[in-house]
Amino acid sequence: MLLEPRPFRPFKTCGEYLYAMKEDLAEWLNTLYELDIDVDNFMKQLETGVVLCRHANHVLKKAREFEANGSQCLDITIPKKDVIYRDGVNPGTFRARDNVSNFISWCRLLNIHECLLFETDDLVLRKNEKSFILCLLEVARRGSKIGILAPTLIQLEEEIDRELAEDSADKNNDKNDDNLIKPQIITNDLKSLHERVVELLSRCTCPTQYNLEYISDGKYRIGDTKVLIFVRILRSHVMVRVGGGWDTLEHYLEKHDPCRCRSGTRRSGSLPDSLGSSAPHFRVLRDPNAGQRVSLFRVS
Structure with missing residues (x-):
């Protein structure tokens, strides 16, 4: 059988899912904080750590409101102290790196698994964009549990989880599969x-x-x-x-x-x-x- 080279693409298929995630996360952050982030400047806009720390404190605020309203079964760990960061810093500077490091430390307090965490250079020097993106998605999952708007991918995950629960209930009730x-x-x-x-x-x-x-x-x-x-x-x-x-x-x-x-x-x-x-x-x-x-x- 004949073989032919892969057609030209702006990215390999193995990188397309990262592109899709960045696209989704950019739109999510723009909606939450009225920013101007897109796929092309996604990493550059976040490398100072300012937006990340701002979001971390937004999660903390919502979690305190969630608990103050008497909500039960908050099954995620919420750190007690706000994240300290410096605004208006330049990319690549020590203060920018310190902001990113403080965000990573906050993620650890949030009990995010080590395999989903990233290192400062993964973001600042683009050493591992995948680790950073997966960590940010996991932070978004935690926030969705306390009522913060979630990226579309997280909303789709919740939709699939509901569908699985409905399928399980329908099987237990011997309902017709056509109804699904x-x-x-x-x-x-x-x-x-x-x-x-x-x-x-x-x-x-x-x-x-x-x-x-x-x-x-x-x-x-x-x-x-x-x-x-x-x-x-x-x-x-x-x-x-x-x-x-x-x-x-x-x-x-x-x-x-x-x-x-x-x-x-x-x-x-x-x-x-x-x-x-x-x-x-x-x-x-x-x-x-x-x-x-x-x-x-x-x-x-």
């Missing part, structure tokens, strides 16, 4: 979530396709595993929940679809648009609304 199906999410390009999933899967043109079993909107069983995956659309990205985090569906497939996980190459499914009508077309067998297995195959 919800309306599909429609994106701006008028493609449904399922259409986006099928489009990504159809890029593989191997004789034996990677199986896709449609369960309900946003819920699939992919490959030969019996493990369910949950898929959601986040702006222009198709995201899949993996464990306690997120990945893009394309990167997930590259790691699990045998024909895509070859280093540096991909089967000829990733064909450029310039091929036009000469590119292979795909059909979906069986109605996905019936919850049956969907087979993708090439039509000559």
Whole structure:
């Protein structure tokens, strides 16, 4: 079979999920604090630690209000003292680094697991953007428990958790599975979530396709595993929940679809648009609304 290089992208698929997370976190911080952060300046805007410490103190304030209102079952540890920081500092200076270090110390007091923490240089020198982004998402999860607006990804996690709880309750009550199906999410390009999933899967043109079993909107069983995956659309990205985090569906497939996980190459499914009508077309067998297995195959 012919092999061809990966098409040009502004980022590799392994970095796309970080791009999606930064995009989501930037919008979240802009909403909370009326800032002007975007994906391109995300790390630069936060490297002084001012916004981070400001958010930490906002969490502390909300937690105290939460407790003062007599709310019960606050299952997260909340530090007692405010985070001390200096405003108006320049990036890369000792005071900026001190702000970031104080935020990290506050995260430890919040009992965030060490594997989700980051080091000062991860942010200031961009040594590990992933660690910083995952830590900030975890801080957002803690804040959502006391009523602070959460990023869209965290809201999607909560939606999936509710769906799992409803599924469990429905099984206990022996309800019909058809009642679990919800309306599909429609994106701006008028493609449904399922259409986006099928489009990504159809890029593989191997004789034996990677199986896709449609369960309900946003819920699939992919490959030969019996493990369910949950898929959601986040702006222009198709995201899949993996464990306690997120990945893009394309990167997930590259790691699990045998024909895509070859280093540096991909089967000829990733064909450029310039091929036009000469590119292979795909059909979906069986109605996905019936919850049956969907087979993708090439039509000559």
